[in-house]
Amino acid sequence: MRCLAPSGDRIRHTLPAMLKRTHTCGQLRDAHVGSVVTLSGWVNSYRDHGGLIFIDLRDRFGITQLVFDRESIAPALLDQADKLRNEDVIACTGKVRVRIGGPNPKLATGTVEVVVEALEVLAKTDNPPFLPDDLASLPAEETRLKHRYIDLRRPRMQGILATRHRITKVARDYFDENGFLEVETPILYKSTPEGAREFIVPSRHIPGSWYGLPQSPQLFKQLLMVSGLDRYMQICRCFRDEDPRADRQSEFSQIDLEMSFVGREDVMAMMEGFARRLWKAVLGVDVPPIQRMPYRECMERFGIDRPDTRYGLEIRDVSAIAAKTDFRVFRDALAKHPDAKPYFSKRGVVKAIRVPAPHAEKLTRKLTDGYSEWVKTFGAGGVPVVKLNAAGAFETGVAKFVEPVRAELVAALGLQPGDTVLFAADTYAVATKTLGELRQKVARDLGIVPEWGKAWNFLWMIDPPMFERDKDSGRWVAMHHPFTAPREDQQDAFVAADPDDDQAIESIVSAGYDLVMNGSEIAGGSIRIHRPDVQAKVFRLLGLSPEQAKDKFSFLLEALRFGAPPHGGIAFGLDRLVMHLCGTENIRDVIAFPKTQIGADLMTGAPSLVSDEQLRELHVKSTYVPQKP
RNA sequence: GGGGCGGUAGCUCAAUUGGUUAGAGUACCGGACUGUCGAUCCGGUGGUUGCGGGUUCGAGUCCCGUCCGCCUCGCCA
Numbered sequence: 001m002r003c004l005a006p007s008g009d010r011i012r013h014t015l016p017a018m019l020k021r022t023h024t025c026g027q028l029r030d031a032h033v034g035s036v037v038t039l040s041g042w043v044n045s046y047r048d049h050g051g052l053i054f055i056d057l058r059d060r061f062g063i064t065q066l067v068f069d070r071e072s073i074a075p076a077l078l079d080q081a082d083k084l085r086n087e088d089v090i091a092c093t094g095k096v097r098v099r100i101g102g103p104n105p106k107l108a109t110g111t112v113e114v115v116v117e118a119l120e121v122l123a124k125t126d127n128p129p130f131l132p133d134d135l136a137s138l139p140a141e142e143t144r145l146k147h148r149y150i151d152l153r154r155p156r157m158q159g160i161l162a163t164r165h166r167i168t169k170v171a172r173d174y175f176d177e178n179g180f181l182e183v184e185t186p187i188l189y190k191s192t193p194e195g196a197r198e199f200i201v202p203s204r205h206i207p208g209s210w211y212g213l214p215q216s217p218q219l220f221k222q223l224l225m226v227s228g229l230d231r232y233m234q235i236c237r238c239f240r241d242e243d244p245r246a247d248r249q250s251e252f253s254q255i256d257l258e259m260s261f262v263g264r265e266d267v268m269a270m271m272e273g274f275a276r277r278l279w280k281a282v283l284g285v286d287v288p289p290i291q292r293m294p295y296r297e298c299m300e301r302f303g304i305d306r307p308d309t310r311y312g313l314e315i316r317d318v319s320a321i322a323a324k325t326d327f328r329v330f331r332d333a334l335a336k337h338p339d340a341k342p343y344f345s346k347r348g349v350v351k352a353i354r355v356p357a358p359h360a361e362k363l364t365r366k367l368t369d370g371y372s373e374w375v376k377t378f379g380a381g382g383v384p385v386v387k388l389n390a391a392g393a394f395e396t397g398v399a400k401f402v403e404p405v406r407a408e409l410v411a412a413l414g415l416q417p418g419d420t421v422l423f424a425a426d427t428y429a430v431a432t433k434t435l436g437e438l439r440q441k442v443a444r445d446l447g448i449v450p451e452w453g454k455a456w457n458f459l460w461m462i463d464p465p466m467f468e469r470d471k472d473s474g475r476w477v478a479m480h481h482p483f484t485a486p487r488e489d490q491q492d493a494f495v496a497a498d499p500d501d502d503q504a505i506e507s508i509v510s511a512g513y514d515l516v517m518n519g520s521e522i523a524g525g526s527i528r529i530h531r532p533d534v535q536a537k538v539f540r541l542l543g544l545s546p547e548q549a550k551d552k553f554s555f556l557l558e559a560l561r562f563g564a565p566p567h568g569g570i571a572f573g574l575d576r577l578v579m580h581l582c583g584t585e586n587i588r589d590v591i592a593f594p595k596t597q598i599g600a601d602l603m604t605g606a607p608s609l610v611s612d613e614q615l616r617e618l619h620v621k622s623t624y625v626p627q628k629p
Numbered sequence: 630g631g632g633g634c635g636g637u638a639g640c641u642c643a644a645u646u647g648g649u650u651a652g653a654g655u656a657c658c659g660g661a662c663u664g665u666c667g668a669u670c671c672g673g674u675g676g677u678u679g680c681g682g683g684u685u686c687g688a689g690u691c692c693c694g695u696c697c698g699c700c701u702c703g704c705c706a
Contacts, residue, residue, distance in 0.1 A: 045666080045667075045668095047664090047665045047666065047668045047669090048662085048665095048668090049662055049663055049664075049665065049668075049669090050661070050662040050663070051662080051663050052662090052663040052664065052665080053663095053665095054664080054665050054666065054668085056666070065665090065666070067664085067665095069663075069664095070663075071663080085656095085657085086656080099664085099666095100664060101664035101665060101666080102664085102666095104665095104666055106666080107666085110666090127639065127656070127657055128639080128640095128656085129639055129640070130639075130640050130641090130656085131640080131655095131656075133667085135667065136640085136641080136655085136667080137640090137641055137642090138641090139639095139640055139641075140635090140636080140640090140641090140698070140699090141698065141699065142636090142697075142698045142699085143639095143640075143698095145698085192706090194706050195705080195706030196704080196705050196706070197704080197705085215705090215706075216706095218706090240704095240705060241705095242704050242705040243703085243704065243705080244705095245700085245701080245705090246699085246700070246701090248705070250705095377632090377701090377702055377703090378702095477706065478706055479706085480706075481706050482706065483706095542706090586699095596697085596698065596699090597698075597699075597700095598697090598698095600697090602697095602698090
């Protein structure tokens with residue numbers, strides 16, 4: 001621990017005498033015994049024995065026990081100490097000695113104590129709404145957010161903020177060593193209302209015009225490549241005005257990166273090195289070489305583009321076997337586009353998950369009935385279930401329908417007595433999504449997901465499709481973003497593809513890549529389009545007329561015309577990285593001053609009303625009419 | 630926008646089927662105490678049960694509305 005004692009403080013002598021600390025509260029050890037030290041910090045707890053008072057003094061660096069002893073100090077000092085309460089801020093001077101009452105193994109400083117000879121109360125506290133105590137049961141999150149400055153006094157929260165700092169430090173060091181320049185990009189930005197809903201800011205100088213806040217610095221970092229910056233990094237704030245989740249805030253941070261003259265192998269290798277450095281620096285964990293898994297395989301085996309490979313429960317296609325049954329649910333599903341390509345999103349399929357024997361016992365009727373209800377949110381009709389009993393026969397659920405194909409199902413799924421099978425019969429898209437989500441829920445319900453710190457399963461998801469149909473509008477939308485390039489060998493197919501040929505468009509693969517860890521996307525990126533004709537074709541496919549594309553992105557299209565190097569990049573979700581490396585599932589725990597689900601800051605009261613004068617100056621008029629109480 | 634859970638003392642929680650003056654721990658205040666370390670012991674203050682309406686002899690409890698927090702679906706190029 002670094003000593004924070006200042007040196008050469010020229011104004012010290014002109015101020016009223018204040019005890020200046022010589023050590024932090026986490027610093028003193030046996031070696032300091034006998035020396036006179038000054039500490040400052042918050043009263044973490046007090047134990048008043050009358051003539052003997054113990055104070056645990058806390059700062060960011062630790063806790064040190066102070067002792068006030070009637071036999072060795074002035075009565076006035078003891079009276080002062082007698083009035084100290086939790087969260088008072090004090091400074092004190094005294095001699096370090098070995099603890100008379102024996103060591104406290106819970107504290108790093110637990111073998112010593114400071115016998116106080118001088119005390120200065122720097123700030124007396126009102127009775128705080130709660131104490132920043134990691135051992136006590138936490139107050140409601142609402143209370144923590146309202147008094148965030150107190151919540152952030154908790155060692156756990158300070159530890160998270162320290163880890164967050166460590167992560168950004170490692171990022172800056174690593175990318176600096178590899179030739180990246182950190183460049184800041186605008187927060188007040190051109191509104192580009194594709195994708196996420198954006199926050200907007202009115203212009204005072206240009207009446208009626210608005211800035212958007214960036215959903216990411218995507219276009220600027222590409223322009224920096226056109227500018228010849230070669231390698232860019234930024235730890236940047238991004239804004240998306242969509243409803244938050246446990247792992248999502250509308251204002252969040254990315255470690256944003258872009259590289260010139262590279263293909264996807266170069267980018268992935270560079271980022272893999274970063275992940276390796278990061279896990280080693282923060283957790284001491286060695287990350288082995290990261291395997292790649294094509295999007296198609298991810299979907300086939302795990303039903304999701306970010307597979308959690310920490311447990312089995314993989315998905316199998318049993319369409320061919322299901323077709324031989326008389327089960328109407330199977331037959332109806334399989335009747336959809338039976339002649340389409342195998343992975344066509346609208347083609348009917350039957351897929352299954354085998355839940356192996358010891359765990360399968362926990363799958364009660366109540367639980368599986370719940371699954372049938374739950375999957376309706378993904379558009380599925382239900383979850384057919386069947387069990388293989390000890391005698392090797394199917395029972396319960398859809399047993400009578402699948403009994404005729406028992407041998408084939410047992411062989412295809414590798415079933416053992418006691419196993420349970422969960423089915424999904426629907427279109428490829430719905431069945432895959434359903435089992436992909438169900439697989440994760442079952443794993444959680446059965447308790448087979450390794451606890452935090454036990455497994456770090458990385459993989460690169462590669463070869464994702466360029467486009468997919470929007471569920472509502474039916475229009476093509478970019479899977480990643482409209483600047484993602486087709487994979488090198490797909491360029492011709494892309495240029496030739498007929499926009500009305502669903503199967504052809506769906507099968508075009510991009511040069512995108514996502515870094516996935518334990519089922520969580522921690523980074524996503526792609527090689528970008530650097531040819532104006534290819535970029536124009538993408539815009540056309542997305543339904544942007546040349547005029548619209550020019551209006552929104554003319555600067556990019558122009559830039560691409562004036563000599564753009566091949567380039568590609570990636571962005572890490574910083575908040576999620578911190579969550580994973582700290583073992584928390586609440587994104588608000590890794591943000592110093594987070595917002596609630598409706599974007600409110602409970603501490604400052606943002607957002608708040610502004611004066612009519614402010615609005616007039618910005619040429620803005622609110623249509624909101626407050627409800628009468 | 631939809632679904633779910635929650636809101637009782639500063640904080641964490643309890644309160645039987647709708648029934649006496651809404652309790653406990655902790656914090657806080659006062660007192661005792663020289664080796665504690667989540668100190669202990671004694672005493673005390675502290676409540677618009679989120680807010681508004683309704684049903685009822687009687688509402689923390691039931692009904693309607695509303696606000697806030699969390700989880701979630703949609704949404705998140």
